[in-house]
Amino acid sequence: EFDVTVARLKRRLADAYTELQGIVDYSRNAVQDPTKVPAFKGVFRTLEKYFEKYETTYEDLVDQYHAAGLSTEFPVKKDLEQLANAKRYYKQSNMNFEIISKKEADDAAAAAAQRFPAPIVNPGNITVTSDTRSSNLPRISLPKFDGQYTAWPKFRDMFSSLVDKDDKLSNMEKFHYLSSSLSGNAAAVISHLALEEANYAIAWQSLLDTFDKKRLLANSYLNHVLQFKQHVGKPNSKDLLRYLSSVADSISALKLLNITDLSEFILFFIAFRNLDSHTK
Template identity: 25%
Template structure:
């Protein structure tokens, strides 16, 4: 039978093994590991924790100053979350024996689909609002799991900002604060929306696809600016000036001729005109295609009938 000293040393080694296992579960590993590898890691964590409990019972020491429960829970939460998010599966809960320290899992994490956030200012508010609705406000998910979810939905600069935070429950609120301080910048977001309008590609000749894109982009960014409490209702002349300079000369000239010159142009009327223009271009393009097909069909009929001898049906020489 092993001595108490040997049991204490063995328990110390087991604790170190659990720590090393937790440290091995990096975001890079979790993102690339196979399902079988993740399940193997789960089984390894369960085996380590079971041995730790058995050793604790044998040495009769329930007051370990540095227990491994937290490391074990972190490992299992990370692995269960990754299995669920990447493969849509979870593993059975671990039930280590020995004493009253059995571990059970009562929560099946939801399969959440949120577009990743990589640090673009214009994408922060949509991302954080969706994350808040699907994860943050879910009382069934504990903070450490929310933090794991948050890490999984970040990439690039945004991920780098919180990458060094320890994987524990208290890091969740700190990570949210870091992201908010970095990206919740209303003035920067407003400038980004305006820049997108200014940087719209110019249309060199009538093109329905580019015109539709200009309409869509303009409406989206103006709506976003309005949601940011910018006085876009008073920007009609500025918006029309910016967007009209992006039009091809033919469309721009047609707009100037068609609009009522006795009234100041409005953004709404300008967009309605462009939508009507785009529809006309589409119809004209369709008619051109139909006309071209009719010409081709007529030519084919002519070639099939006129080019043959009337009496014998043999094709006439070219």
């Protein structure tokens, strides 16, 4: 049974590694050749999935060998080297995506400036009110969003208030502000849409469909509490306050989701969390 399980896990590990290699190759080609960008964006959406698959499978293999008393057989040097490569592929793919996204944002801003000769307000300097009496009010910067679920509600509420519901802004301007505020996985969600006025509503709805999900938000908040890493070394009041503040924020955000049968959801989450990756 041990041999069968290990063989299956090693195939799974090899498959995930091959996918990560392919994604980083796509990213390198896309940085050099703009015509390769759409293909890279297509596979980039799977990066998190395959990297998580690689990590969890690697950990499962370590556990299997340890339980069998064969810890010296895995990981060996080549396994550690492959793990380091997988992490490097993951980081480089994300870095190349950021490079491409920045270039596209710069190109989009230049195109928007040509299409709309009137000065476009810097996304970091938008004010909440348009009344002339607001001229002395401090300017409010738009939030940034990289795809982390815990950051979504704040971004959604601020962007909706400052931009989406502002009738004085055209959809083209709103789309420009939106694309300038996104990075990482969030930017990937709308990367297939051209920067056109008609696409703004589609882009905003795509973000809502992807991130505005109560259960996934709840999972993120609970993970934030349960995976909190204690400061290494002698505990102090500052670290304790940081922990209490983090827990309180997550609990408050969790309650605001108004999930039906919250206690049952939490119990299920804890039980599911303890399952191994294969059973999940």
